[in-house]
Amino acid sequence: MTKILMIEDDLELAEILTEYLEQFEIAISVADDPYIGLSTLDTQTFDLVILDLTLPGIDGLEVCKEIRKHHTLPIIISSARTDITDKVTALENGADDYLPKPYNPRELQARIMSLLRRQKGVTTTEHPLQKTKAFHLNEHQMSILFQEKELHLTAAEYGILAYLIKKEGGVVSREELIYNIEAIGEETSNKSIDVIIGRIRQKLGENPKEPKYIHAIRGIGYKFLQ
Incomplete structure (x- = not known):
């Protein structure tokens, strides 16, 4: 029930x-x-x-x-x-x-x-635990640790951040996020993606004007770096 x-x-x-x-x-x-x-x-x-x-x-x-x-x-x-x-x-x-x-x-x-x-529902054929410098992504448990502390994320926030972590160093368009993340419907707008990114940045304590991890790529989308 x-x-x-x-x-x-x-x-x-x-x-x-x-x-x-x-x-x-x-x-x-x-x-x-x-x-x-x-x-x-x-x-x-x-x-x-x-x-x-x-x-x-x-x-x-x-x-x-x-x-x-x-x-x-x-x-x-x-x-x-x-x-x-x-x-x-x-x-x-x-x-x-x-x-x-x-x-x-x-x-x-x-x-x-x-x-x-x-x-x-998030399924993957990759190894369930992927470690990065500041982030620990556990896809099996659908959790992300940031500086050894679990982030409290919505399904959409988790999906976007997990996808960016796995694509570290590459430019990811907003459309790619919309069509590849199960927690985001295809009717989602680019503006909504930006809003969710803003919420993730707040939880990371990031200054969007001087980001350390999630960088905006004008006219395209975002890039995740560590």
Whole structure:
């Protein structure tokens, strides 16, 4: 049974989605208060979060940021706010997907299953442990150690950084990342790739103006160096 936390103050919508998703073996826990939602995440285990942006007491973008500070589970933003700035900010704050309201519950179910598949599935025929100077990439466990400490990455962040590590020294285009990383859908834009790269850089403590590891190649993509 897949367990999902829905932080949503529209209880009628939450009830409709809960009843619909039950047929797919998806159990929804609803928190209509964002503070209760954050507390629930700290005391229970979930596979994914569905997060509204317009919430009482605290904006959903801030809630997304708080979740990502402590958890790596996928986050789907479900919001009636259609401003592109909100979408970009949500991705910058750690969201994995953005679904504008209104939407068909079937689409939500499809996006949930897609994210969960990407979170779980990375296969490789290469040796599972590849060591670099500052980074230890373990593809079997889907983990990356940076300076001997495990990085807390989303599925998309892990996929991009792992791919760049394996292509060390070579220029990797944004399109190559889109089409070769399972955790990134083909509909992903180049701008979204840049946003995810920005999140990775933050977790590495990198200054994008003077990067040590991930270097932007104008008009093409990125190069990973150590």
